Amino acid sequence: MMAVTSDYESIAPDDYSDEGPCNLDPNPIEVITQTYIHSIICAFGLIGNALVIVTYIYYKRAKTMTDVYLLNVAVADLIFVVALPFIIYNEQHGWLMGMVACKILRSAYSINLYSGMLLLACISGDRYVAIVRARRSFGARSRTLIYSRLICSSIWVFAVALTLPTVIYTELFEEQTLGAGSGAMMCQLRFSMNETAKLMKVLVPSLQMAIGFLLPLSVMVFCYSSIVCTLLRTQSSKRHKAVRVVLAVVVVFIISHLPYNTALLSHTVSLFKERSCEEEKIKLQVLAVSRTIAYLHCCLNPILYAFIGVKFRSHFQQIMLDLWCFSKKYIHTVRSSHGTSDVCTTARMSSEGSNNMSSFSA
Template structure:
């Protein structure tokens, strides 16, 4: 059984193989490798995106459209990295958490894919307006914070709508193994009619590639190429650093998502063709590897979009200081240390902008 639930896996139509029997289950070594890789992705993604959310909630406040988008990207990525260990556990233990968990966990990646990618496109569009169309947008961007929240709400509604087929048709089923008293429990998309299954076999991955990859890619390439041209014309000592950041964002996006989408496209095209068992095994292995690389993007988003900024790094350092003060206070609560309370000054900002002690060091 594969370690990750994929939107293109179905159990209604018959797969066409030139071999009569074909075991497509991954080997134990592949299962172990995927478990370790996904665990690392989960840990890094959890730390990075949690720090982004904490920073916006207690330190930085969302003042611009990009801030609102970044906060929502972190929430989308966090939803997925929290769901990932439960997916791994359930698929290794015959989905012990039951049918509800099967549906919810299967939908987590789809929601993250659509919302996260569309929000990254929104960020590139906002930066395009702020830099390339700076003169036209001057004096108006300070009044558009409400619009960014409405756009984010629309993105989430759209992502949930696109995820509905996965949520509705994912089934928790039990299949008795031939010649054995044991049963295999699966969690995958299932349909009562072959015609519906054939349609969804093409529609679901096509939507993933079109809206989850191609549309954001086109928007990002257009916006960031225009931004780079504007920065190169500008007389600024920081322009080369800004250009490198822009290049890093686009290159990392392509490197993470292009291999998976190309493999998924090839897999979709060959669904209704006769294919050998060995080639199908290789293709599924490539899909698993490229999917892991795509998952890695949720760990890189905080670095590329948040921590690369000087102010954000300052807030991050302040979080570490507050956590250190918090631990010292409760570990050494029996001791009275005036020095500690004088040194540990939090970076938490109150609503009126004053510097107060945060909940970490209160």
């Protein structure tokens, strides 16, 4: 059994200073624990991001640049949480799906990483313009939805382009086991030349750290620092609440992604050095734990960026109310159904009449 691994964490068996083969497979307890945690991530990530998408499509609509960015973040996270259980199952039971599914599923994390992180940076930039540069941007943001869609499209194309090495070098092959004629089917990266392997094992993790973490982090720190300074100069209690929201967004981002990127950097630096088998096992365990923590961010994004908003919560409540009304329509009599319809109409009008929110409430 194998744990879910990132694209470029594998190494050659002759990289170790120990004599004899080095078994890097995790023990069954680690695999079971990781499977349960990933299942929880999938469940909450699927529910949270699906609700965000449904709310924006059927109720709230994308009216600002931040709305467009949030909708695309939810789509990116949803792609990953849908792909994750298929990856887990196939890695633990031998890859049962074909080559196309192998390449697509293996690329899901990379696409989510680049697109999701860059979109979060765009959200921080839009909030910076809306609050710090409020006078200059007054009335302009609602008229620039076309630009936000172009930016999102460019980010998706850029994310796919950065994922091409994974698509190109991921192959479906049969693992050869000692003393046996055949083994399980594997879906992993394979390189025909050592020079290519060395280049990709350094280049791709470096791009992940630079574009998928350091660049968004730098943008977020600058924008949110400026936003906090601006908000602290006001005397509104709502503004000070917004400061706590900003701090929560930045802290959660750092806690989620800094451990994995630090572990990935350490692992990449040591890839071409001789090291002991035990040392490599410890590094891979740290990578596995920190990677799982990074996965949690796709569950937290809906809470940090969507459900925290007053207007978004009102639209979400409208979804729940409409579902309740829909069920009542087919369960109760015509008379009670008519009464329920009146309640729904009143609630919808009340929900639509609530428009007050800060730039931090999507």
